[in-house]
Amino acid sequence: MSAARGSGVAIVGAAECDLGVTDSSILTLQSQAVTRALADAGLTLADVDGIATTGVSRFSATQLADYFGIVPTWTDSTFAGGSAFEMFVARAAQAIEAGQASVVVISFASNQRSARSRKLGGVHEPWIPEAQFEEPYDMLYPLSYYAMAAQSYLHRYGGTREQLAEVAIAAREWALLNPKAFRHGKGSLSVSDVLGSTMISSPLTAADCCLVTDGGGAIVLTSLERARDLKQAPVQVLGYGERTTNTSFTAVADLSVPGARGAVQDAYARAGITAADVDVAEVYDSFTITAALSVEALGLCGEGEALDFIADGRIRPGGSHPLNTNGGGLSYCHPGQYGVLLLVEAVRQLRGECGARQVPGAEIAVAHGTGGILSTHATVVLGGSR
Amino acid sequence: MSDMTVSTDWTPGEVPPADENSAAYWDATRAHRLTVQSCTACGAVQHPPRALCTGCGSMEHLTQVDAAGTGTVDTFTVVHRAPRPELNAPYTVARVRLAEGPVVLTRLEPAEPGETGWRIGDPVAVAWADLPDGRALPYYTAPTPDPSGTTSKEH
Numbered sequence: 001m002s003a004a005r006g007s008g009v010a011i012v013g014a015a016e017c018d019l020g021v022t023d024s025s026i027l028t029l030q031s032q033a034v035t036r037a038l039a040d041a042g043l044t045l046a047d048v049d050g051i052a053t054t055g056v057s058r059f060s061a062t063q064l065a066d067y068f069g070i071v072p073t074w075t076d077s078t079f080a081g082g083s084a085f086e087m088f089v090a091r092a093a094q095a096i097e098a099g100q101a102s103v104v105v106i107s108f109a110s111n112q113r114s115a116r117s118r119k120l121g122g123v124h125e126p127w128i129p130e131a132q133f134e135e136p137y138d139m140l141y142p143l144s145y146y147a148m149a150a151q152s153y154l155h156r157y158g159g160t161r162e163q164l165a166e167v168a169i170a171a172r173e174w175a176l177l178n179p180k181a182f183r184h185g186k187g188s189l190s191v192s193d194v195l196g197s198t199m200i201s202s203p204l205t206a207a208d209c210c211l212v213t214d215g216g217g218a219i220v221l222t223s224l225e226r227a228r229d230l231k232q233a234p235v236q237v238l239g240y241g242e243r244t245t246n247t248s249f250t251a252v253a254d255l256s257v258p259g260a261r262g263a264v265q266d267a268y269a270r271a272g273i274t275a276a277d278v279d280v281a282e283v284y285d286s287f288t289i290t291a292a293l294s295v296e297a298l299g300l301c302g303e304g305e306a307l308d309f310i311a312d313g314r315i316r317p318g319g320s321h322p323l324n325t326n327g328g329g330l331s332y333c334h335p336g337q338y339g340v341l342l343l344v345e346a347v348r349q350l351r352g353e354c355g356a357r358q359v360p361g362a363e364i365a366v367a368h369g370t371g372g373i374l375s376t377h378a379t380v381v382l383g384g385s386r
Numbered sequence: 387m388s389d390m391t392v393s394t395d396w397t398p399g400e401v402p403p404a405d406e407n408s409a410a411y412w413d414a415t416r417a418h419r420l421t422v423q424s425c426t427a428c429g430a431v432q433h434p435p436r437a438l439c440t441g442c443g444s445m446e447h448l449t450q451v452d453a454a455g456t457g458t459v460d461t462f463t464v465v466h467r468a469p470r471p472e473l474n475a476p477y478t479v480a481r482v483r484l485a486e487g488p489v490v491l492t493r494l495e496p497a498e499p500g501e502t503g504w505r506i507g508d509p510v511a512v513a514w515a516d517l518p519d520g521r522a523l524p525y526y527t528a529p530t531p532d533p534s535g536t537t538s539k540e541h
Contacts, residue, residue, distance in 0.1 A: 121469030126402045129434040132412075134491045136401045136523055137479045140469055144479055147463035155461070155506045202464040250433065250481065250489040255461060 006271055006383065009093040010227035010234035013041025013220030014347040017109050019333045020182055022214040026056060027067055029109030029216050034068070037218035042231030043103060045070060050101030050221075052076040052088035055108055055337055064107070074101035080244070081371020082284050084108075085339035086378035090240040092221050102222060106343070109216025110335035118212050118336070130248050140201050142286070143209060145249050145373035147201035150289035153256040154203065156304065161203050163307035165194035167288035168207050168330050170316040175327025177317060177357035182213050183331040194288075208288040210329035210338070217344040233385050235350045238273070238364070241266025242378040249373055256304075260297035260370065260377035267366070267379035268299075275299035279362040280349045281321070282342040284370045285328040294368050295323065297377070322359045325349060339369035343380065350384030394495045395474060398515050398523050407435045410450040415522040418514045421450040422486050433488035455512035456529060457484040462504050464497060478503075482510055482526050493525040 015036035017029040024032075030053070038044055051072050057063045061075035074095045076088055085106055092104040112118050123141045124131040139145060153159065172189040175181035189207065197207035227234035245259040246252050252259060268274060275298060283294035292306040300321055301309035315323035326332045326345040333341060346365035348354050367380045404412040411434075414421045423435040425448055430441025438445045462480035478494040494504055495513065511529035514522040 119469070120467065127405070129408075129436070131402045132404070132408055133434040136398050137491060137493045137525075138399065138465065138469055138473055138477070139463075139479050139491070140465060140467065144463050144465055148461040148479075148481060151463060151506065152461040199464075199466045201466065204463075248434070249491050253489075255481075 006236050006238035007093045007097060008224045009096045009221055009237045010224045011219050011221055011237065011343070011347050011382065012227045012230045012232055012234055013037040013039075013043065014217070014344045015040050016180065016217045016333075016341065016344060017215060019180055019215035020213050021113050022111060023114045024111055024214070026109055026111055029111060029214065030056065030064060030107055031067075033107050033109050033216050033218035034105050037105065037107070037220050040232065041220045043220060047103045048072070048105050050074040050092060050095055050104030052092060052104065052106045053108060054079050054084050055110055072101070074104070080376040080378075082286065082337045082339045083242070083369030083371040083376045083378040084337065085343060086240065086367055086369040086380045087242050087376070089221070089237060089343065089380045090242065090378070093237045093240070096221060096223055102226070104221045105218055106221070106340060107216065107218035108335070108337050108340040110337070111214045112336050113213045128247070134248060139249075142373045143204065144201045146287040146289055147204045148249070149255040149293070149374060150203050150287070152254075153289060153293070156256040157307070159307040161195055162191050163311060164203070164208065164288045164292060165191045166307075166310045166315075167285060167291045168194050170310070170313075171285060171324055171328040171330040171332075173316045174325050174357055175331035178327050178332060181327035181332040182211050183327065204287055204289070210286050210334040211331070213333050213335055215333040215335040215341070217340045219340065219343050219347065233351055235347045236383045236385065237380065238383045239267040239269070239271030239381040240379060241270065242376070244376050246375050247372065252374070255374070258293040258297035258377075259374060260294060260368065260379070263377040263379045264297050264299065264368065267381050271381035271383075273364060273381060277364050278366050279322075280325060280346070280359045280365045281323050281368065282326075282346045282365065283324060283368040284338055284342060285324055285330050286334075286338070286370065288330070290370050290374075291324065291328070293374075294370065298366060298368060317357065325354065325357050325359060337371075339367075339371070339378075342367040342369060346380075346382050350382055394515070396477065396493070396495070396515060397472070398517065399470060399473075401517055401521065401523060407437050411435050412521050414450060415514070415524065416520050418522055420453045420455045420512050420524055422453045422484065422488055423448050424451045431486050431488060433484070433490060454485045457482040457490075457510055457526070459494070459504055459506055459508045459510060460489060461506055462494060464503070480504070480526070490524075495525055495527045499528065
């Protein structure tokens with residue numbers, strides 16, 4: 001790779017908070033994630049002058065700064081659903097390169113399983129158009145929207161629910177290799193397990209849907225120059241890109257075409273890579289269809305080919321295109337706004353820390369987040385330096 | 387415009403009040419008239435109604451115009467787990483592409499017609515669920531066959 005490519009910023013720390021069912025508060029879990037990521041980097045809270053987070057409160061980053069007793073020179077609390085953290089990497093890299101911050105922590109944590117705070121609907125503020133024109137029809141949010149996207153994709157390209165089930169089956173195979181996965185030790189999934197699971201919003205069954213768990217994580221970024229003096233081998237931010245497409249479900253003309261494609265192309269261009277250079281991909285699998293659309297957006301296969309592409313074990317452990325190597329939102333952990341954990345796993349793969357699930361020789365990783373109802377799409381390309 | 391009634395036990399949930407941009411849309415529903423927002427400056431047609439035209443940015447040229455009340459199913463999902471306890475499942479929600487172009491989110495009745503249920507590309511026509519405040523909420527159903535044989539097939 002050309003030395004001119006990529007940013008002058010690196011990820012130097014990464015960690016999860018407690019996962020699963022924690023009976024802990026959001027701020028306890030945030031504290032775990034941030035202090036563990038800083039310890040991983042060999043840094044402390046006193047080094048932090050930038051914070052990016054969501055899901056804490058109305059003033060998320062401000063709240064965290066107050067709680068940690070620090071006065072940041074830069075914050076970002078942009079609410080963009082599960083892709084916010086990939087967007088934060090772009091903002092943080094720019095802030096570090098511009099000298100506005102020197103050490104940035106990006107974090108998220110949720111106790112949604114313990115707190116039973118997940119709702120099936122009723123999420124729209126009464127003054128936005130969706131409250132008048134969508135919510136009266138009782139779609140499950142976000143499930144029914146992804147279900148409609150799945151229906152559209154299967155119809156357009158002639159795919160089947162059986163083919164789509166492979167996303168969940170592969171995720172489970174990875175989870176069986178990850179002791180921290182919620183479904184670790186729960187055995188393999190079969191096509192009939194996925195199709196025979198409770199139908200929630202056709203064509204998606206419960207097994208097509210991500211978990212609802214507690215959990216979260218954090219990553220620490222600083223300049224590549226400073227990173228060279230720290231504890232871990234730096235993971236360089238090579239590229240990033242994003243697209244914001246919709247909040248309503250009527251704005252996008254064709255749901256079977258991934259809105260993510262532009263985000264990915266921008267990220268690859270910044271990094272100076274192509275899809276063929278990607279050794280490992282971590283994508284937001286809120287639902288099986290989300291991962292299938294992301295595989296296509298990442299350019300791992302052609303338009304409409306995702307289900308054929310994944311059919312022969314390519315994305316499973318040992319496959320040619322390892323995907324969601326921690327077990328994903330489907331079988332590892334899904335605290336809502338899962339995007340930060342894509343970055344944590346990508347960093348660990350590039351450092352070679354993943355044990356049984358390690359992708360041998362991984363040098364380039366991609367984290368790709370999807371937020372809302374296919375609303376926001378953000379991609380980060382990372383490079384290892386082992 | 388058709389004013390058909392399809393037997394349904396559906397009672398819509400609360401619909402928020404109109405604002406200044408949606409008032410004309412909701413007023414028309416009291417007479418079971420479906421409208422879309424049109425821009426007299428650039429000709430763009432949009433839904434839901436907004437304060438500005440997404441085609442040209444004008445805030446001065448928007449007006450609600452009558453829609454044919456017909457369209458095709460763009461995609462759909464049969465929901466088996468209702469988000470509020472008083473709602474019966476399964477029921478079907480869909481994206482319908484109106485004859486005028488805009489896509490609307492809506493409900494299809496009945497939930498699973500015939501032996502195969504709904505299919506993408508099926509033609510549909512608007513029907514109305516009256517709300518307690520006099521407004522009506524549009525949903526869609528199979529069009530009644532047109533005796534003159536001119537019912538458009540938009541597959």
